[in-house]
Amino acid sequence: MTKHTVVVAESQTLFRDMITNFVEDMEEFQVIGTLTNGQEVINFIKEKEVRPYLILLDIHMPVMNGLECAKQLKEMHPNIKVVLLSAFDDEESIETVLSVSADGYILKSSGLAEFKDTLRFINDGKFVAPQKLVQHFSQRLAYLLKIERESSLHFIKEQFNQHKDLNNRELQIIQLMKKGWTNRMIADQLGISEGTVKNYLSLIYKKLKIKSRVELLQILSDMTG
Template sequence: MKKKTIVIVDDHLLFAQSLESLISKLEEYEVLAILKNGKELTQYYKHKRKVPDLILLDVKMPVMDGVQTMQWLKEHRSEQKVLALTMEDDEDTIIKMIRAGAKGYLLKDIHPENFEFAMKMVIEQGFYYSGKIENALRHFEEGGGSVEFHERLTDKERGFLKLACSELTYKDIAGEMGLSPKTIENYRETVFRKLEVKTRVGLVIYCMKNKLFKV
């Protein structure tokens, strides 16, 4: 049986080695390398080493962090499948990683069985998201989030939606649109309701699914 290959990119050596040990116990997988940051990953590719089926990528790392690494991969290795494995669960970080092309986003305290399932899903199906992201995705997989929903938005609401899919904070969006933070809050609640999503992550996924504009 041909094993699926993994590269771990994480500056916490103890965690990375523990992860390698866990993966080595799974018959279907093998770890090709453990790298400390995104810079080492770029060097890995430049030396024309074996391209892995999956990269397990930390987000907070020195030299070249997860977001910077994803941006590099998006430009140079867009076909590479990446599963973010991190302690960072804030919306802004999740959105940055998704927009940069991460196919999955997991917290490091995930149960080993769920972790194995997540690797399998990313390699075979193309994506896997847990927690708040998975809930947002489930809405679309069950038939929600059709193109008809965003047709209900006003021009101002569409403008807000586009900015909400950027890296701007809600305060920045208010300044960009020349509106008060309270008005932006009202737009947010209205757009959430009309698109039937519950988080900003859900908005980003909605726009990606329906290809409303580049995110």
């Protein structure tokens, strides 16, 4: 069978040799390069004129770390599968994984069977990451979806449903205020003057029986806890 080519980049000799042996032990893969930092990976691809199927990158390497290398690789060769390796599952490392479009994330504390299973899942086109990382992204996604819903015009209309005298333009302005936009930003978005926005706000305050932007923002804050 034709084997998928793999490059391993790890600054520590012991881990690099271990990872290489793990990969070579799998019949699906063949290691064609073992390197010590991200810059060597970039140079290897350019100088050897090869396109590895899979590149395993330690996140914490000198000269060029795995994150920067992954970013450059995905920009130059988006079809190359890139997997990040790390001894840490801290929030800072977790935050940056998806930002570089990596295909997977493996902790060095993983067992051999888990390591091999992860590579096979990634080979099948799945994104694989530790449970803690997946939970983190799930929580973050849920939070972002909540923010998006509570900033929607539909949500604003529901919350101000009892104020039938608020027209659609006024509700739009309230929606954009909830997003933290300034009068200038609102004016540019709606294609009106900043003075017109101020006039609308005066009408909104009157209809809601309040006197200032601060009071309106407090109302909006109370809606979402």
